Amino acid sequence: MTSTATPRIFVTGATGQLGRKVIEALLQRVPAEQVVAGVRDVAKGADLAAKGVELRVADYDQPVTLAAAFAGIDRLLLISGNAVGQRARQHQAVIDAAKAAGVKLIAYTSVLRADISQLGLAVEHKATENTLAASGVPYVLLRNGWYLENFAGRALGGLATGEIPTCAGDGRYAAATRADFAAATAIVLTSADGYEGRKLELAGSTAFTIADLAALTSRLAGRPVVARNLTIAEFEAALMKNGLPDFVAKILANSDTSAAQGWLFDDSRTLESLLGRPTNALESVVAPAVAAALAAKKEV
Ligand SMILES: NC(=O)c1ccc[n+]([C@@H]2O[C@H](COP(=O)([O-])OP(=O)(O)OC[C@H]3O[C@@H](n4cnc5c(N)ncnc54)[C@H](OP(=O)(O)O)[C@@H]3O)[C@@H](O)[C@H]2O)c1
Known part of the structure; x- marks a missing residue:
């Protein structure tokens, strides 16, 4: 569990559709100085920088960028990449760099019941969940259902x-909007214990x-x-x-x-209960x- 009262929170894939919404949701909960946006292309994140969010280059395919990006970071949101087939390796690089940098909590956007799911796309999520478990870094699984979009x-x-x-x-399909997943993610990342050790099945x-x-x-x-x-x-x-x-x-x-x-x-209503309202x-x-x-x- 992190002991920092005002943890610095890093979001990978911050210029993606979910990442942008997570940054927005974080800014509703904590000052911009606490939020760091991981980007591949700094120009693409100019609007985030204009809101006072620090931009750092973090490319899953370039471990050297990850080592520098995670310095001084307490909590890391690893948003799963979109290069299907490459993701287990990419996410491993992120987790390794986060561990080396002393990150105290990693939240990972997985998929519903990734450990047993027969969904083809779950294979890489399961691999990343296993990498997290083996890393020794405290973590929380955000097992997202399908996007309504x-x-x-x-x-x-x-x-x-x-x-x-x-x-x-x-x-x-128990789907939910990216905005609802993002709002719940921000709640988790800014909570006192970061939901450390939890596997949250998040669905509409x-x-x-x-x-x-x-x-x-x-x-x-x-x-x-x-x-x-x-x-x-x-x-x-x-x-x-x-x-x-x-x-x-x-x-x-x-x-x-x-x-x-x-x-x-999924009918656990975990997402609804985090949000305090139906999705x-x-x-x-x-x-x-x-x-x-x-x-x-x-x-x-
Ligand atoms: N639950 C669902 O229905 C569903 C549907 C589709 C995808 N997903 C998963 O959820 C993730 C987020 O969804 P989304 O809608 O935000 O997807 P998205 O808009 O495609 O965003 C993906 C993000 O990943 C970043 N990225 C890709 N390769 C990277 C690399 N090598 N290093 C660093 N960042 C990299 C992209 O960076 P750039 O901004 O630089 O391009 C982008 O910010 C997807 O990547 C995918 O794993 C879930």
């Missing part, structure tokens, strides 16, 4: 074609199926939109036909299959996306 694109596809293809069947207060997403899209747009259940192979083929690279189609099909098996569902619902993300798409069509 992932479903806006699927709703818009349904708007265009009248169908949302899926191989998730009746599988339920309400869950939905792709059929529910289709029904919501249909209601919002005032026209029929239905879920179209496909086999895994059919779904992969449909995604590739829409121009997605092979490996992305495979990841998305695997995610839907994992949802069908329940790996993207934002699917409609909060889909309604503005559908409204913008319908308005853009009217303008043409």
Whole structure:
């Protein structure tokens, strides 16, 4: 447990979509002097610097930057990278550098039940969780469910074609917005003990199926939109036909299959209890996306 009354908190991936929201949420809780943003490109973080946040270069692929970046840091949020296949090695480099720098707590954005999940993307998260456990550095696992924002694109596809293809069947997604995950992350990072040793399964207060997403899209747009259940192979083929690279189609099909098996569902309400309120619902993300798409069509 950190003994520092005002810990310096470092956020990796601070110029990413989640990272920016975590910085925003931290600034609502602690002075900017306590927050350090890890970036690859300093220019991309100019808006964060303008808020008084110190920028330090921290590239998972360049350990020398990590050693310098973590000097004097008490708590580190390691936001999982987006280079699928490289992440176990990258995260190991971050954890090694944090340990060498004397970081007192590492929080890691993992995935729901990473230790047992059959989700393909969970493999690298599990590896990182094991690296953390072996490191001896105190840590907390933020096992995030899916982002609600992932479903806006699927709703818009349904708007265009009248169908949302899926191989998730009746599988339920307990998703939450990046902003809700970020707010909870800031609460953890600024708490007295940093939730040291906890494995927090973080998910939306309400869950939905792709059929529910289709029904919501249909209601919002005032026209029929239905879920179209496909086999895994059919779904992969449909995604590739829409121009997605092979490996992305495979990841998305695997995610839907994992949802069908329940790996993207959680009803622990841990996220809700951290926030002290229910998480934002699917409609909060889909309604503005559908409204913008319908308005853009009217303008043409
Ligand atoms: N729960 C979900 O539904 C879901 C969905 C997608 C992804 N994820 C995971 O959650 C993470 C955060 O989500 P997000 O929406 O914020 O993703 P994002 O917008 O793609 O941000 C990823 C961040 O990782 C940084 N990064 C990538 N490679 C790096 C490296 N070698 N060294 C240092 N930083 C590096 C990026 O830096 P730059 O700003 O310099 O590009 C960016 O800031 C993702 O990276 C992924 O692991 C979760």
